[in-house]
Amino acid sequence: MSETAKPLLSVNNIEVIYDHVILVLKGVSLEVPEGGVVALLGANGAGKTTTLKAISNLLHAERGEVTKGAIEFDGEQIEKLTPNALVKRGVIQVMEGRHCFEHLSVEENLLTGAYTRSGGRGAINRDLEMVYGYFPRLKERRKSLAGYTSGGEQQMTAIGRALMSRPKMILLDEPSMGLAPQLVEGIFETVKRLNTEEGVSFLLAEQNTNMALKFATYGYILENGRVVMDGDAETLGSNEDVKEFYLGLSAGGRKSYRDVKHYKRRKRWLA
Amino acid sequence: MAFDWLFFLEVLIAGLLSGAMYSLVALGFVLIFKASGVFNFAQGAMVLLAALTFVRLVEMGAPLWLAGVSTLMVMVVLAMLVERLVLRQLVNQAPIILFMASIGLNFFIEGTAQGVWDSDVHALDLGVPDLPIDVFGMLISQFDIFAAAMVAALVVVLAVFFQKTRIGRALRAVADDHQAALSVGIPLQTIWVVVWSVAGVVALVAGLVWGSKLGVQFSISLVALKALPVLILGGFTSVPGAIIGGLIIGAGEKLAEVFIGPFVGGAIESWFPYMLAMVFLLFRPQGLFGEKIIERV
Structure with a gap:
């Protein structure tokens, strides 16, 4: 983490339990600096989504809770706050799988993002134009029901909807899911622009390690509910283990799944 | 014998007007089902509570408007209690569990309403007499017109x-996707209180209309049963469906009684709606206006 920027978000050794019995996160710590784009990497079931939901406190609605550790945003403890209070403070999550309101039009979807704002119609309309500026495609489809738009358009709607709350930080969960590679690139480029032009910080959970490390400044790798590695995007991208397990590259060319070394090295992380 | 069109029209209109009253009860179900995913078995009890509270306040000498406002407040308090004591505790539970909870709620409200007030039959007079008036040669009940x-x-x-308000949009968002609504900062708890309050208002109007027709008594909680075929016809998730379903059921049962009844020994009015609903279940189980299932290929 760059030493100069103070962390906007810091997650400190949290443990998450679902339904009082299922331990999912076993002590996760991470930091996101003001204006940073931080990637949270890992395979299926590693705990990426749970980490994001612990921060945005959508956990509660799934009968999960943070049982240990602390989460601090902008110098304030937030693990007890409701999602409503969190959105007001500037943290908002864009959920995996887009979750647009299918029976609302694209524009109505965007307007629901402004629910927590007290500002008048003028400010909201200006932000609507700002979102349309980043996603011109949405302006063309503003009147269609979100359920009938394409996957890419839904992802844009979901990100645009989050922007309407004027967030300081967006927790972006798997924006690449189910989208064509070209669209994914476009979405990531917009994320980068939002980061530099609007000053929104991002915590980005991704399975597409390659793409995430290309756009993020820093990364954490989760495995089985623990952070097993972290570092600058370049450092992570050039690490041999990351290359082998997450980027599908290795010095010795393609490897067989029966490779014993693979198993051993992975095991070392899990211990 | 020539077919008596005027008489047909008269029966049809009477049916549509009483159908509007069925719609009213169905509407309460639809609102709650959409926003909180609960098939609210207690809707009939809410009608009873509203009507009983209103009529007792009037009997105690309150003017109609004051009784109305006070009953409204009772319904809002009920909505808050339901949210705090039931919905909040059962968040993210299976629909059947919420349904069971609403059955419990039903008995609780019925019992409390009759315990606090009483279980006698009360006459309710809204100042509109249930007398027929002559419209183009047809006799139509004045009260039915008022109710419609x-x-x-x-x-x-x-x-x-x-459609037009911020809260309304939020309500539709919640109906579509709870999780996503939560994620953009829409407080579900507030939304639930609003929806149950609106359903309470609908129950109050239903209670007034039915109460002045049948007298305010325990049996008006059973008008909820008449809402079931309406819901099956119109779809559980559609407000226009509840309205049109109600009109079809109302018109259907009156027409059936008058024109088919004599051939099968009469008295088919009371079961005709359920037959109609069954036919619908066979051919169009989501109802006429059930939520479009959006599927992209």
């Missing part, structure tokens, strides 16, 4: 509320 007008007004207000 009230239903129409309520529907217009609700439609504007849902």
Whole structure:
């Protein structure tokens, strides 16, 4: 983490339990600096989504809770706050799988993002134009029901909807899911622009390690509910283990799944 | 014998007007089902509670408007209690569990309403007599016209509320996707209180209309049963469906009684709606206006 920027978000050794019995996160710590784009990497079931939901406190609605550790945003403890209070403070999550309101039009979807704002119609309309500026495609489809738009358009709607709350930080969960590679690139480029032009910080959970490390400044790798590695995007991208397990590259060319070394090295992380 | 069109029209209109009253009860179900995913078994009990509270306040000497406002407040408090004591505790539970909870709620409200007030039959007079008036040679009940007008007004207000206001939009968002609504900062708890309050208002109007027709007594909680075929016809998730379903059921049962009844020994009015609903279940289980299942290929 760059030493100069103070962390906007810091997650400190949290443990998450679902339904009082299922331990999912076993002590996760991470930091996101003001204006940073931080990637949270890992395979299926590693705990990426749970980490994001612990921060945005959508956990509660799934009968999960943070049982240990602390989460601090902008110098304030937030693990007890409701999602409503969190959105007001500037943290908002864009959920995996887009979750647009299918029976609302694209524009109505965007307007629901402004629910927590007290500002008048003028400010909201200006932000609507700002979102349309980043996603011109949405302006063309503003009147269609979100359920009938394409996957890419839904992802844009979901990100645009989050922007309407004027967030300081967006927790972006798997924006690449189910989208064509070209669209994914476009979405990531917009994320980068939002980061530099609007000053929104991002915590980005991704399975597409390659793409995430290309756009993020820093990364954490989760495995089985623990952070097993972290570092600058370049450092992570050039690490041999990351290359082998997450980027599908290795010095010795393609490897067989029966490779014993693979198993051993992975095991070392899990211990 | 020539077919008596005027008589047919008269029966049809009478049916549509009473159908509007069925719509009213169905509307309460639809609102709650959409926003909180609960098939609210207690809707009938809410009608009873509202009507009983209103009529007892009037009997104690309150003017109609004051009784109305006070009953409204009772319904809002009920909505808050339901949210705090039931919905909040059962968040993210299976629909059947919420349904069971609403059955419990039903008994609780019925019992409390009759315990606090009483279980006698009360006459309710809204100042509109149930007398037929002559419209182009047809005899139509004055009260039915009044009731239908009230239903129409309520529907217009609700439609504007849902389509045009910030809260209305949030309600529709919650109906679509709870999780996503939560993620953009829409407080579910507030939304639930609002929806149950609106359902309480609908129950109050239903209670007034039915109460002055049948007398305010325990049996008006059973008008909820008449809402079931309406819901099956119109779809559980559609407000226009509840309205049109109600009209079809109302018109259908009256026409069937008058024109088919004599051939099968009469008295088919009371079961005809359920037959109609069964036919619908066979051919169009999502109802006429059930939520479009959006599927992209």
